[in-house]
Amino acid sequence: MGLFLSLLLLLLLLRFALRFGSGVFAWIEQRLPVAHFLYEHLGRYPAPKNLNYWYVFGALALLTIAMQFVTGIWLVMMYIPTAEHAFSSVQAIMREVPYGWLIRYTHATGASLLFVVLYLHVFRSLLYGSYKQPRELLWLSGVLLMFLMMAEAYTGYVLPWGQMSFWACKVILSLFSTIPWIGDDLVVWLQGDYEVSGITLHRFFAFHVLGFSLIVLAMVFLHIVLLHVAGSNNPEGVDILATKDKQGWPKDAIGYYPYFVYKYIPVVMLYLLLMVLMIFYFPTATDFIFEKENFRPADPLVTPAHIRPAWYLSPYYAVLRAVPDKSIGALLMFLAIALWAFVPWLDYSPVRSMRYRSMFARISLAAMVVAFVVLGIFGSLPVDSSNLWISRVATVVYFSYFISLPIVSRYGRDYPVPKRIR
Amino acid sequence: MVTKVKKDQQRDERKREFLRGLTTLVGCAGVAGVMTPLLSYLQPSQDTQARGMPVEIDISGIAMGEQKTVLWRQKPVWIVRRSEKMLASLFSDVDELRDPDSLEQQQPNYARNGVRSIRPDILVLLGVCTHLGCSPTYRPEPGAIDASWPGGFYCSCHGSKFDLAGRVYKNMPAPTNLMIPPHYYKNETTLVVGESSAS
Numbered sequence: 366m367g368l369f370l371s372l373l374l375l376l377l378l379l380r381f382a383l384r385f386g387s388g389v390f391a392w393i394e395q396r397l398p399v400a401h402f403l404y405e406h407l408g409r410y411p412a413p414k415n416l417n418y419w420y421v422f423g424a425l426a427l428l429t430i431a432m433q434f435v436t437g438i439w440l441v442m443m444y445i446p447t448a449e450h451a452f453s454s455v456q457a458i459m460r461e462v463p464y465g466w467l468i469r470y471t472h473a474t475g476a477s478l479l480f481v482v483l484y485l486h487v488f489r490s491l492l493y494g495s496y497k498q499p500r501e502l503l504w505l506s507g508v509l510l511m512f513l514m515m516a517e518a519y520t521g522y523v524l525p526w527g528q529m530s531f532w533a534c535k536v537i538l539s540l541f542s543t544i545p546w547i548g549d550d551l552v553v554w555l556q557g558d559y560e561v562s563g564i565t566l567h568r569f570f571a572f573h574v575l576g577f578s579l580i581v582l583a584m585v586f587l588h589i590v591l592l593h594v595a596g597s598n599n600p601e602g603v604d605i606l607a608t609k610d611k612q613g614w615p616k617d618a619i620g621y622y623p624y625f626v627y628k629y630i631p632v633v634m635l636y637l638l639l640m641v642l643m644i645f646y647f648p649t650a651t652d653f654i655f656e657k658e659n660f661r662p663a664d665p666l667v668t669p670a671h672i673r674p675a676w677y678l679s680p681y682y683a684v685l686r687a688v689p690d691k692s693i694g695a696l697l698m699f700l701a702i703a704l705w706a707f708v709p710w711l712d713y714s715p716v717r718s719m720r721y722r723s724m725f726a727r728i729s730l731a732a733m734v735v736a737f738v739v740l741g742i743f744g745s746l747p748v749d750s751s752n753l754w755i756s757r758v759a760t761v762v763y764f765s766y767f768i769s770l771p772i773v774s775r776y777g778r779d780y781p782v783p784k785r786i787r
Numbered sequence: 788m789v790t791k792v793k794k795d796q797q798r799d800e801r802k803r804e805f806l807r808g809l810t811t812l813v814g815c816a817g818v819a820g821v822m823t824p825l826l827s828y829l830q831p832s833q834d835t836q837a838r839g840m841p842v843e844i845d846i847s848g849i850a851m852g853e854q855k856t857v858l859w860r861q862k863p864v865w866i867v868r869r870s871e872k873m874l875a876s877l878f879s880d881v882d883e884l885r886d887p888d889s890l891e892q893q894q895p896n897y898a899r900n901g902v903r904s905i906r907p908d909i910l911v912l913l914g915v916c917t918h919l920g921c922s923p924t925y926r927p928e929p930g931a932i933d934a935s936w937p938g939g940f941y942c943s944c945h946g947s948k949f950d951l952a953g954r955v956y957k958n959m960p961a962p963t964n965l966m967i968p969p970h971y972y973k974n975e976t977t978l979v980v981g982e983s984s985a986s
Binding site: 368369370372373375376377380435439442443457460461462463464465467468630 | 810811812815816818819820822823824825826827828829830832833834835
């Protein structure tokens with residue numbers, strides 16, 4: 366309590382002290398134009414005036430990534446990345462380090478919430494055609510980020526070295542053995558050992574903490590740059606940059622700051638409230654974030670009855686299991702993510718937003734979403750004969766989205782798009 | 788008409804300032820709240836605290852004039868059983884000492900006496916030179932370092948000399964007497980180093 370109050374006092378004093386630092390700020394501004402940069406990219410960034418709450422998820426993702434970095438660094442202070450001590454070091458963080466349980470739960474909850482946010486963020490792009498010209502590269506950077514996030518989450522999940530960590534690591538690595546000719550050697554090369562071991566754990570630690578995380582950071586920066594170059598899309602799909610006033614300001618745009626920053630703040634509050642509720646009351650989310658099996662230290666000799674990846678990877682796992690052939694299953698699993706890269710070129714319609722797309726296009730998208738959710742649910746369940754067929758049907762529906770895209774977009778009758786936002 | 792608009796604007800501006808100020812206040816509370824667990828996390832954890840707990844030492848086996856070394860909080864603690872002759876030498880070298888009466892707070896109050904210990908026959912010292920942290924060597928034999936050496940501790944890193952109560956001589960690189968850790972005697976044969984009494 367004392368710490369909290371003294372920090373509060375310190376911050377308040379800082380805030381008032383800032384008033385007297387204006388000369389210093391001017392000196393820095395002349396040499397490093399921070400304020401100018403913020404003005405250009407936040408203050409005067411032309412945001413369409415009709416952006417709705419679907420547009421909040423990008424910023425929420427950035428916030429969550431920042432939280433993951435901070436909680437992650439704190440965890441690395443106490444975590445020991447060896448097969449002998451990984452599990453017990455995590456338990457020490459949970460039980461013996463002051464607020465260690467809070468940092469750990471925040472990191473795990475943050476990872477899950479990050480994927481919720483990211484899937485909603487992607488859905489927004491599909492809904493409003495944010496992947497279409499001239500934003501194709503932006504979309505591709507997003508697909509790459511999705512791959513990187515999954516790799517980051519996967520390598521992170523291995524680190525507690527529980528049963529699920531170990532066996533999920535083994536299963537996913539063995540998928541690489543399906544690659545012709547080099548597959549088996551590739552797996553040994555990735556593992557650093559003949560079977561998944563402490564060596565694998567230690568290098569996954571390096572990948573998770575320094576490898577993928579830094580690449581993600583760079584890609585997020587690039588992603589935002591690409592966005593600012595092309596400008597934001599909007600729910601109407603109207604190109605706001607086509608109609609500018611005499612000063613060159615798009616007529617249908619308003620400054621990002623203050624309007625969308627202030628719109629964003631209550632959403633952040635709600636998001637943090639949700640996160641905090643989860644951390645303090647439902648940290649394990651009844652098996653979805655912390656699988657029961659992972660409370661047992663890794664045992665290379667005993668395979669758990671039901672192996673499954675984290676919930677955000679379960680749609681792809683369902684695809685893998687739906688296919689009776691190992692190699693084709695692995696390929697389809699990869700394609701389930703990789704095909705997204707082609708969407709800007711599969712979709713021929715110049716109409717961006719689903720508001721003006723044909724009924725077929727809307728049904729197609731809805732069917733894909735339903736199939737994806739069904740795959741997600743069944744990917745988390747153990748396989749038996751009945752739900753195998755449901756997974757197979759859902760897989761077909763899911764992939765038919767990509768096949769139907771060129772057909773629906775060419776022959777579907779879209780509605781005329783207005784030139785200005787109403 | 789114009790002044791009414793301006794007054795409305797000013798009133799609006801004051802409302803906005805109030806809201807901004809209030810939001811900043813709550814924001815500061817939020818930041819302070821987030822920083823509290825992050826900073827507390829860095830404190831020694833419970834297992835680290837456990838490793839720093841007081842150490843119990845059996846002193847019955849220490850021979851006359853022998854030095855026993857134990858580890859407490861990663862520091863060497865010396866326990867020396869001093870003979871009558873060694874104790875006598877403590878009063879003869881007083882003029883050559885920088886702080887003979889242990890006025891500097893390098894020891895708990897119960898060790899601020901002529902022999903710098905609870906029991907005159909048992910000396911408990913932290914074996915860390917007060918210059919730059921080397922561990923001095925126990926040289927009890929008179930004449931070991933130089934002709935007038937009555938017995939004591941010699942730090943070979945930079946030549947600091949301490950007597951058989953851990954008091955530093957004058958003109959040494961080390962500025963103060965060797966530190967005495969908090970300790971107490973549980974019974975005749977058991978010394979507890981790390982706290983001043985049973986808690």
